[in-house]
Amino acid sequence: MNGVFSRCLYIMCAVAVVAATGCGSGGNRPPAFDGNRALTLLQQQVALGPRTPGSESWQAFQTMLRRLCDSLGIAGTTQVFTYNDYLTGNTISLANWIVSINPGERDRVLVAAHYDSRPRADRDPDSTRRNLPIPGANDGASGSAMLMHLMELLSTHPPRIGVDLVFFDGEDYGPSGKLDQYLLGSTYFAAHSPNRYRYGILLDMIGDRDLRIYREGYSERYAWEIDDKVWKTAARLGATAFVDSVGTEVIDDHIPLVGAGIPMIDIIDFDYPYWHTTADTPDKCSAASLEAVGRVVMEVIYGE
Numbered sequence: 001m002n003g004v005f006s007r008c009l010y011i012m013c014a015v016a017v018v019a020a021t022g023c024g025s026g027g028n029r030p031p032a033f034d035g036n037r038a039l040t041l042l043q044q045q046v047a048l049g050p051r052t053p054g055s056e057s058w059q060a061f062q063t064m065l066r067r068l069c070d071s072l073g074i075a076g077t078t079q080v081f082t083y084n085d086y087l088t089g090n091t092i093s094l095a096n097w098i099v100s101i102n103p104g105e106r107d108r109v110l111v112a113a114h115y116d117s118r119p120r121a122d123r124d125p126d127s128t129r130r131n132l133p134i135p136g137a138n139d140g141a142s143g144s145a146m147l148m149h150l151m152e153l154l155s156t157h158p159p160r161i162g163v164d165l166v167f168f169d170g171e172d173y174g175p176s177g178k179l180d181q182y183l184l185g186s187t188y189f190a191a192h193s194p195n196r197y198r199y200g201i202l203l204d205m206i207g208d209r210d211l212r213i214y215r216e217g218y219s220e221r222y223a224w225e226i227d228d229k230v231w232k233t234a235a236r237l238g239a240t241a242f243v244d245s246v247g248t249e250v251i252d253d254h255i256p257l258v259g260a261g262i263p264m265i266d267i268i269d270f271d272y273p274y275w276h277t278t279a280d281t282p283d284k285c286s287a288a289s290l291e292a293v294g295r296v297v298m299e300v301i302y303g304e
């Protein structure tokens with residue numbers, strides 16, 4: 001995610017798609033979310049190497065995602081687009097991935113995360129490492145690991161509503177201060193959304209071992225009723241990592257969607273000492289944290 005706390009500008013850029021059908025009868029009780037499975041998916045992503053846009057590891061992640069779709073009998077759609085990087089003069093190719101559960105259902109929610117990882121560790125305490133890409137265990141892999149496990153659960157135990165699981169690219173591309181070089185995938189998606197959504201939930205940095213999630217400031221301002229739904233559900237489940245007070249404002253992938261009229265919240269623990277450093281590694285994350293968030297999100301989805 002991007003830690004600059006005010007103003008936002010974006011950019012845009014082309015298209016592809018994934019569609020899935022559920023099998024089974026639906027129902028409103030969620031299947032168990034397995035934190036260990038989510039942690040394994042997180043570790044597997046980091047083992048690919050940094051998923052910076054255009055890199056081999058970034059391509060390998062998409063292959064991993066395609067194979068998971070195939071193994072579940074799910075179709076996926078991609079949105080492929082380009083971005084002209086005015087700082088380097090390079091044109092880069094980016095790809096959002098969309099996995100649709102109950103694709104024929106008109107009443108839909110959006111659950112999203114970014115899968116790219118940051119090209120530079122510009123907050124690393126060691127200044128010689130600041131041009132290295134981050135491993136992105138928590139900032140990147142945690143959210144997409146959760147989406148992948150949700151794919152496994154939702155495709156085999158379809159909820160009553162339609163759910164689009166969207167993997168955004170290019171969230172963390174830009175250098176510090178260049179806000180228009182962030183949120184590339186979500187900005188594109190907001191302008192080319194294949195569906196309408198009742199609301200959206202963004203998952204970012206939710207794997208921290210020391211998990212404390214406050215209501216994010218913009219979410220509370222623009223979609224407080226979704227925050228209410230999530231935090232009340234967390235309280236009911238005894239998920240104490242969800243702290244029911246408002247924390248900081250974070251410019252993240254929910255902002256372009258809010259701008260497109262979709263009430264969308266960001267579930268994020270922004271208090272992470274390894275943020276944008278080379279120490280953002282899987283040992284800083286835990287199965288328990290992923291499971292706590294996964295259970296709450298599942299309960300919300302199956303409650304609809």
Ligand SMILES: [Zn+2]
Binds near residue numbers: 276
């Ligand atoms: Zn980030």
